[in-house]
Amino acid sequence: MAAAGGPTDTLPRWASLALLPALNISAALLLSGLVVWLIGEDPVEAMVLLVQGAVGYPEAIGYTLYYATSYILTGLAVAIAFHAGLFNIGGEGQAYIAGLGVTLVALGLFGYPWWLVLPVAILAGALFGAAWAFLPGWLQAYRGSHVVVTTIMFNFIASSVMVWLLVEVLIAPGQQSPESRPFSPASVLPAMHTLFGAIGVKIGNSPLNLSLVVALLAALGFHIFIWHTRWGYEVRAVGHNETAAVYAGIPVKRTIVLAMALSGALAGLMPLNEVLGVQHRLLVNFTGGAGFVGIAVALMGRNHAVGIVLAAILFGALTQGGSELAFEKPAISRDMIVVIQGLIILFSGALENLFRAPLARLLRTA
Amino acid sequence: MEDTLGLIVSLAAATLRVATPLILAALAGMFSERSGVVDIGLEGKMLAAAFFSASTALVTGSAWLGLCAGVASAVALAMVHGLASITYNGNQMVSGLALNVLVAGLTPLLATVWFQQAGRTPTVPNGARFLPVSLPGAEAFGTVPLLGPLYRSVVSGHNVLVYLAIAAVPLAAWILFRTRFGLRLRAVGENPHALDTAGVNVAWMRYRALAIGGVLCGFAGTYLSIGQGAGFIQDMTAGRGFLALAALIFGKWLPVPTLLACFLFAFTDAVQVRLQGVPLPGIGVIPVQFIQAIPYVLTVLLLAGFVGKAVAPKAIGLPYVKSR
Numbered sequence: 001m002a003a004a005g006g007p008t009d010t011l012p013r014w015a016s017l018a019l020l021p022a023l024n025i026s027a028a029l030l031l032s033g034l035v036v037w038l039i040g041e042d043p044v045e046a047m048v049l050l051v052q053g054a055v056g057y058p059e060a061i062g063y064t065l066y067y068a069t070s071y072i073l074t075g076l077a078v079a080i081a082f083h084a085g086l087f088n089i090g091g092e093g094q095a096y097i098a099g100l101g102v103t104l105v106a107l108g109l110f111g112y113p114w115w116l117v118l119p120v121a122i123l124a125g126a127l128f129g130a131a132w133a134f135l136p137g138w139l140q141a142y143r144g145s146h147v148v149v150t151t152i153m154f155n156f157i158a159s160s161v162m163v164w165l166l167v168e169v170l171i172a173p174g175q176q177s178p179e180s181r182p183f184s185p186a187s188v189l190p191a192m193h194t195l196f197g198a199i200g201v202k203i204g205n206s207p208l209n210l211s212l213v214v215a216l217l218a219a220l221g222f223h224i225f226i227w228h229t230r231w232g233y234e235v236r237a238v239g240h241n242e243t244a245a246v247y248a249g250i251p252v253k254r255t256i257v258l259a260m261a262l263s264g265a266l267a268g269l270m271p272l273n274e275v276l277g278v279q280h281r282l283l284v285n286f287t288g289g290a291g292f293v294g295i296a297v298a299l300m301g302r303n304h305a306v307g308i309v310l311a312a313i314l315f316g317a318l319t320q321g322g323s324e325l326a327f328e329k330p331a332i333s334r335d336m337i338v339v340i341q342g343l344i345i346l347f348s349g350a351l352e353n354l355f356r357a358p359l360a361r362l363l364r365t366a
Numbered sequence: 367m368e369d370t371l372g373l374i375v376s377l378a379a380a381t382l383r384v385a386t387p388l389i390l391a392a393l394a395g396m397f398s399e400r401s402g403v404v405d406i407g408l409e410g411k412m413l414a415a416a417f418f419s420a421s422t423a424l425v426t427g428s429a430w431l432g433l434c435a436g437v438a439s440a441v442a443l444a445m446v447h448g449l450a451s452i453t454y455n456g457n458q459m460v461s462g463l464a465l466n467v468l469v470a471g472l473t474p475l476l477a478t479v480w481f482q483q484a485g486r487t488p489t490v491p492n493g494a495r496f497l498p499v500s501l502p503g504a505e506a507f508g509t510v511p512l513l514g515p516l517y518r519s520v521v522s523g524h525n526v527l528v529y530l531a532i533a534a535v536p537l538a539a540w541i542l543f544r545t546r547f548g549l550r551l552r553a554v555g556e557n558p559h560a561l562d563t564a565g566v567n568v569a570w571m572r573y574r575a576l577a578i579g580g581v582l583c584g585f586a587g588t589y590l591s592i593g594q595g596a597g598f599i600q601d602m603t604a605g606r607g608f609l610a611l612a613a614l615i616f617g618k619w620l621p622v623p624t625l626l627a628c629f630l631f632a633f634t635d636a637v638q639v640r641l642q643g644v645p646l647p648g649i650g651v652i653p654v655q656f657i658q659a660i661p662y663v664l665t666v667l668l669l670a671g672f673v674g675k676a677v678a679p680k681a682i683g684l685p686y687v688k689s690r
Contacts, residue, residue: 338471350461
């Protein structure tokens with residue numbers, strides 16, 4: 001899409017990749033500070049609390065990375081669809097349904113060691129997530145139903161299905177709250193502090209677990225797929241210009257379905273962190289909005305693997321710091337995190353041209 | 367016989383009540399999308415209007431001032447959407463989503479701060495709400511067989527916003543298809559270059575279309591919190607903005623088919639509420655979660671084009687960049 005002042009406003013690569021996102025996020029944080037000030041709190045103090053809560057001590061860093069793990073996966077999911085020109089808002093539902101797959105594996109392989117459960121759980125999560133994204137993808141490709149609306153509907157449907165399953169079917173016997181029975185302690189993913197402790201390195205206790213490694217490997221795989229495989233090339237070609245892709249002999253419809261299924265598969269890895277790594281059982285709404293954060297992460301990370309990992313860490317810090325902030329200052333509830341997310345999506349996504357043209361002019365004269 | 371009539375009357379009345387916010391939001395989407403701007407932010411605008419109308423009504427005790435605040439907040443959001451998608455040529459989907467997320471966080475945050483209740487406002491007293499009005503003669507005719515109950519409970523007995531929503535459909539159709547403004551608005555959504563050549567300011571046209579959409583979303587949100595409901599609850603729009611969008615697509619961006627689509631969704635919802643916990647012959651009781659999912663499943667089925675392909679305005683979603 002052309003920039004505000006016409007196509008001449010090209011920015012140097014470093015400015016487009018580092019300076020512009022920094023400006024966008026500063027604008028979002030500035031407005032967030034204004035909101036904090038409007039509700040009668042000190043924005044500077046809030047910012048200090050937020051940063052301290054996010055990275056101020058070893059446990060906090062662990063929590064930040066634990067949140068980031070989920071966001072890396074949902075961010076990659078959104079990004080792969082973006083590359084195909086599709087806006088997958090359904091990461092939330094896809095991760096939710098994938099939680100079912102991961103849970104079935106963990107309960108089916110009850111008592112088996114985690115290194116045996118993990119690969120099967122990865123397959124199951126990816127498969128369940130892909131299946132939930134396949135249908136909107138297919139409907140978009142072959143029936144022209146808008147993927148934005150259908151994926152949102154699939155989020156609602158996923159929520160209904162999962163609540164029903166948890167209330168009526170999977171609920172642990174004799175249990176009041178709708179959750180599955182707990183997994184075997186042997187089957188769950190080991191926490192990072194346990195792993196590091198085993199080799200003699202002491203790090204803070206936190207829910208951070210092995211799935212961070214899975215997420216980073218997924219980011220690597222994403223990068224190789226998008227930039228170094230024929231399928232990835234086809235996905236990008238369809239995203240850039242569908243008509244041209246047709247003339248290039250690319251099966252557009254199949255590529256759309258493939259991109260959506262892969263997107264769902266990536267979102268489907270998120271329960272490895274939350275379900276298999278931390279909660280050790282299936283809970284209602286365990287996704288906690290990670291699917292939507294993935295959209296902001298993909299936008300901020302410019303759909304690039306490295307950018308997504310960095311943006312996910314930023315959002316992880318925001319979530320962790322925001323929780324601490326809400327704890328310290330009850331007036332600033334956790335909803336503030338959602339406000340900041342919305343502003344970041346607005347400034348780094350929708351209003352990305354706001355600073356682009358002035359910045360280009362500034363850099364030309366400088 | 368009496369029972370059947372009673373059921374029909376109550377289903378029809380419920381359909382009308384549920385359809386009202388859908389109709390208003392779908393018309394909002396119609397103005398916006400006919401001018402070429404995609405609006406997935408209907409949801410957020412409604413939610414903001416629901417919150418600000420309820421809080422204003424609580425503080426001032428006036429439903430009409432509440433409506434004004436609701437409309438103002440929705441129009442303000444529409445202008446932000448315009449800034450992003452018209453002035454700065456941003457991605458319209460992303461802008462709409464950003465506003466939805468922003469409002470989803472801002473409204474419970476403010477509710478907590480202003481009213482010290484987690485994510486909601488206190489109950490709005492009846493004096494500050496839009497209450498059902500009895501149309502003249504409703505009681506007198508009420509005893510007439512067949513037509514009496516229909517008039518008393520379906521035609522009469524709604525709040526003023528319901529009647530406004532119904533009236534808004536022919537009004538919108540007239541503006542869009544019978545006025546010069548409407549012609550230009552639709553043309554801007556089909557071929558903005560032609561309009562620009564003819565000396566029409568494309569951006570200004572689209573801003574006005576978005577503003578009208580904001581006003582309509584303001585009415586829709588106000589209806590939810592101080593018409594149908596009595597106070598703001600976190601996420602009270604529950605996907606209605608997207609259902610309205612689906613109705614608009616299903617209605618092919620035309621007023622009357624869109625109205626019918628809204629009625630269809632609303633009817634499904636009215637039936638859905640009645641089906642909960644009722645055993646069906648041969649099937650038994652359907653789990654409530656499945657019944658609640660019916661409107662969403664229906665949306666997907668309708669969008670899957672089982673009823674014919676919809677053709678969107680040609681320039682929809684494309685920012686207009688003036689050529690030099």
